[in-house]
Amino acid sequence: xxxxxxxxxxQDTLRAFLTDNATVxxxxxxxxxxxxxxxxxxxxxxxxxxxxxxIALSESEGGLGxxxxxxxxxxxxxxxxxVASPIVSSVAxxxxxxxxxxxxxxxxYWLPLLASGEVTATIAVQEGRQFALRSLATRxxxxxxxxxxxxxxxxxxxxxxxxxxxxxxGRFMAAIIPSAELTASSDRYQLMDGRTFSDIExxxxxxxxxxxxxxxxxxxxxxxxxxDIGTLAIxxxxxxxxxxxxxxxxxxxxxxEQFDVKLxxxxxxxxxxxxxxxxxxxxxxxxxxAFTKLDRGQxxxxxASQCKALANDCYVQMSNEAVQMHGGMGxxxxxxxxxxxxxxxxxxxxxxxxxxxxxxxxEAASL
Amino acid sequence: MSDLDTFRQTTRAWLLExxxxxxxxxxxxxxxxxxxxxxxxPSADAKAWFEAMAAKGWxxxxxxxxxxxGGLSAEEAKILQQEMARLQCRPALYEIGIWxxxxxxxxxxxxxxxxxxxxKIIRGEIRWAQGYxxxxxxxxLASLKTKAEDCGDHFLVNGTKIWTTNAHLADWIFCLVxxxxxxxxxxxxxxxxIDMASEGVSISPIELISGESEFCQTFFDNVKVxxxxxxxxxxxxxxVAKELLKHERTMMSSMESMTEKEDVxxxxxxxxxxxxxxxxxxxxxxxxxxxxxxxMEMEAFQQLNERLxxxxxxxxxxxxxxxxxxxxxxxxxxxxxxxxxxxxxxxxLSWETHRASSTEQxxxxxxxxxxxxxxxxxxxxxxxxxxxxxxxxxxx
Numbered sequence: 001x002x003x004x005x006x007x008x009x010x011q012d013t014l015r016a017f018l019t020d021n022a023t024v025x026x027x028x029x030x031x032x033x034x035x036x037x038x039x040x041x042x043x044x045x046x047x048x049x050x051x052x053x054x055i056a057l058s059e060s061e062g063g064l065g066x067x068x069x070x071x072x073x074x075x076x077x078x079x080x081x082x083v084a085s086p087i088v089s090s091v092a093x094x095x096x097x098x099x100x101x102x103x104x105x106x107x108x109y110w111l112p113l114l115a116s117g118e119v120t121a122t123i124a125v126q127e128g129r130q131f132a133l134r135s136l137a138t139r140x141x142x143x144x145x146x147x148x149x150x151x152x153x154x155x156x157x158x159x160x161x162x163x164x165x166x167x168x169x170g171r172f173m174a175a176i177i178p179s180a181e182l183t184a185s186s187d188r189y190q191l192m193d194g195r196t197f198s199d200i201e202x203x204x205x206x207x208x209x210x211x212x213x214x215x216x217x218x219x220x221x222x223x224x225x226x227x228d229i230g231t232l233a234i235x236x237x238x239x240x241x242x243x244x245x246x247x248x249x250x251x252x253x254x255x256x257e258q259f260d261v262k263l264x265x266x267x268x269x270x271x272x273x274x275x276x277x278x279x280x281x282x283x284x285x286x287x288x289x290a291f292t293k294l295d296r297g298q299x300x301x302x303x304a305s306q307c308k309a310l311a312n313d314c315y316v317q318m319s320n321e322a323v324q325m326h327g328g329m330g331x332x333x334x335x336x337x338x339x340x341x342x343x344x345x346x347x348x349x350x351x352x353x354x355x356x357x358x359x360x361x362x363e364a365a366s367l
Numbered sequence: 368m369s370d371l372d373t374f375r376q377t378t379r380a381w382l383l384e385x386x387x388x389x390x391x392x393x394x395x396x397x398x399x400x401x402x403x404x405x406x407x408x409p410s411a412d413a414k415a416w417f418e419a420m421a422a423k424g425w426x427x428x429x430x431x432x433x434x435x436x437g438g439l440s441a442e443e444a445k446i447l448q449q450e451m452a453r454l455q456c457r458p459a460l461y462e463i464g465i466w467x468x469x470x471x472x473x474x475x476x477x478x479x480x481x482x483x484x485x486x487k488i489i490r491g492e493i494r495w496a497q498g499y500x501x502x503x504x505x506x507x508l509a510s511l512k513t514k515a516e517d518c519g520d521h522f523l524v525n526g527t528k529i530w531t532t533n534a535h536l537a538d539w540i541f542c543l544v545x546x547x548x549x550x551x552x553x554x555x556x557x558x559x560x561i562d563m564a565s566e567g568v569s570i571s572p573i574e575l576i577s578g579e580s581e582f583c584q585t586f587f588d589n590v591k592v593x594x595x596x597x598x599x600x601x602x603x604x605x606x607v608a609k610e611l612l613k614h615e616r617t618m619m620s621s622m623e624s625m626t627e628k629e630d631v632x633x634x635x636x637x638x639x640x641x642x643x644x645x646x647x648x649x650x651x652x653x654x655x656x657x658x659x660x661x662x663m664e665m666e667a668f669q670q671l672n673e674r675l676x677x678x679x680x681x682x683x684x685x686x687x688x689x690x691x692x693x694x695x696x697x698x699x700x701x702x703x704x705x706x707x708x709x710x711x712x713x714x715x716l717s718w719e720t721h722r723a724s725s726t727e728q729x730x731x732x733x734x735x736x737x738x739x740x741x742x743x744x745x746x747x748x749x750x751x752x753x754x755x756x757x758x759x760x761x762x763x
Binding site: 001002246250253254262264265267269270271273274275277278281282283285286288289305306309310355358359361362363365366367 | 634637638648649655656658659660662663664666667668670671673674676677678681683687688691694695748750751752754755756758759760761762763
């Protein structure tokens with residue numbers, strides 16, 4: 001429920017590091033070059049040196065052993081500065097699929113490489129207009145993958161892509177594909193938050209035996225759990241972003257004068273900020289609780305949906321209010337507020353919007 | 368096995384032995400045990416359960432043993448609470464003295480005051496009421512006018528207090544009174560304990576929108592109060608009041624878990640009262656979604672409380688979080704009441720007993736009464752002021 005001493009230290013270290021090395025203006029540089037890399041390679045190398053790729057993996061798997069709460073701390077800090085990095089795609093999602101669902105030999109081969117940062121992975125899971133786990137349509141049949149994936153992060157930068165598909169029985173399976181094999185069939189684009197994503201067309205792509213995870217459907221639950229870990233990582237990122245927005249907004253209101261007084265002295269604005277803070281801390285508490293469950297080895301399906309729905313709504317509301325309370329400047333591109341606004345909407349669509357997660361939560365709560 | 372594990376085991380065994388089966392059912396309002404000179408018990412089982420708990424000091428688990436309290440650490444008290452919840456043991460005693468006044472008296476009272484009042488609170492012998500608000504001093508509490516004049520060996524109290532909960536049943540009342548009319552408003556207030564049996568005290572119940580009359584107006588007409596009943600220093604009563612208010616807000620934020628549960632829990636009620644579809648889900652998808660939305664926020668509120676508990680344990684408390692509890696808890700409770708009403712449909716509209724079941728009646732009355740929660744103990748607007756200024760540091 002709270003960060004321990006090491007996790008707190010990790011958070012402090014990372015905050016200091018990102019303040020010096022990865023401010024929001026770095027995102028502007030990436031945005032200005034849509035043909036360039038999806039994230040800053042130098043920064044990623046520095047994060048590798050800090051051990052971030054192996055943050056949640058145990059020491060026997062080649063990781064740092066900070067636990068999933070360590071991952072929560074990392075994602076929170078990334079979210080504060082809108083850092084573009086392969087942490088969600090590689091560390092939280094692809095590594096989790098291999099770790100939870102992979103065979104012993106797959107784990108022994110891939111996990112140390114992923115933990116050390118020698119290999120970077122991504123995941124191809126999303127399909128269609130809105131994400132819904134139940135309606136995944138990419139098929140794995142007779143050793144071949146067919147389907148259309150969207151919102152694949154870092155497709156070109158990654159070494160391997162973990163593709164999630166369904167078997168003939170409707171169970172989840174995964175395939176580890178060298179990303180280079182997918183380049184020809186992928187379509188790369190920049191989204192409104194300045195980050196680049198890709199769509200990938202799979203037309204009967206053959207998957208060799210050693211790259212298949214759970215062809216018989218036996219890894220269905222493990223894959224679903226890995227996706228929930230990714231959902232939680234994005235939720236933690238969103239909490240960080242929302243926190244930064246509230247700080248920026250309060251600072252602006254404490255600074256800006258109209259009618260000869262600070263804007264912050266107006267009760268109408270005070271109460272709106274106070275309500276936003278309540279929402280933020282409720283969502284944060286849910287996220288911390290879910291990561292704690294994860295570290296304790298408990299089931300997280302319901303918790304993941306609770307967190308994503310709360311984080312989505314919190315970040316959307318926070319960003320809308322932040323724009324409004326920054327007044328005219330809030331709608332300029334010069335201020336960073338708009339970048340947070342756009343990031344919140346992209347995060348919203350990644351691994352499920354609020355409507356989807358409320359329904360999934362209702363299901364889990366037997367409503 | 369750790370000491371705490373041992374404590375959990377012995378506590379569980381003790382509860383199983385001492386809590387009668389009938390006291391392990393969800394509590395209903397009529398069967399709550401309140402303190403008081405004239406207290407009554409609804410059954411022999413209820414009496415036995417109360418007396419066992421009071422003898423152990425577990426009506427006030429963390430208070431010092433020397434005054435009859437349980438002397439438990441925060442961790443042990445949490446375990447007691449968890450085990451009681453697990454076995455569905457009813458709270459042994461409902462009492463403002465336990466929730467609010469006692470903790471403040473332990474902090475500010477003299478040794479003689481603690482000796483006189485604390486053991487009686489723990490044993491449920493005295494029922495306390497709170498005398499803060501006045502007809503012209505609500506949110507602006509510090510503008511209160513009830514005055515206490517220094518008459519040598521006693522104070523002479525004149526004025527009126529309003530919203531005094533259950534004053535008609537109370538034995539004693541703790542009051543904020545003006546002792547220095549010349550000083551700036553917060554600095555002329557003292558904290559005084561008054562025996563309700565004193566000559567010159569009269570009470571008039573106020574009928575509420577729920578049909579109940581828990582709240583009263585209490586009048587003081589030349590009431591003599593011995594000087595030894597002053598808590599804290601003269602004209603420093605505001606400090607005591609602030610401390611006490613913290614306990615009140617914590618209590619009010621947890622109203623949802625303190626009042627009767629089970630048959631008014633949102634998910635259970637929704638599933639038993641609403642039509643289900645062929646998949647066994649609440650058929651009205653729109654309502655189902657709103658129930659899910661509130662449920663996950665209520666769960667997050669529990670998680671916020673849990674987070675605070677761990678922060679306390681690690682001595683790393685974020686002081687801002689405590690300021691949020693009252694506002695969030697009471698707002699959620701009212702949203703839940705509204706949903707319950709919606710689920711009951713026109714069955715919730717009955718006001719007379721023979722038309723509605725006891726559950727339906729309770730839901731309707733609670734819905735009306737719980738409107739008080741965002742007003743009493745500092746309105747939500749005051750809470751938001753506090754959050755904005757003290758938690759967020761917004762300029763004032």
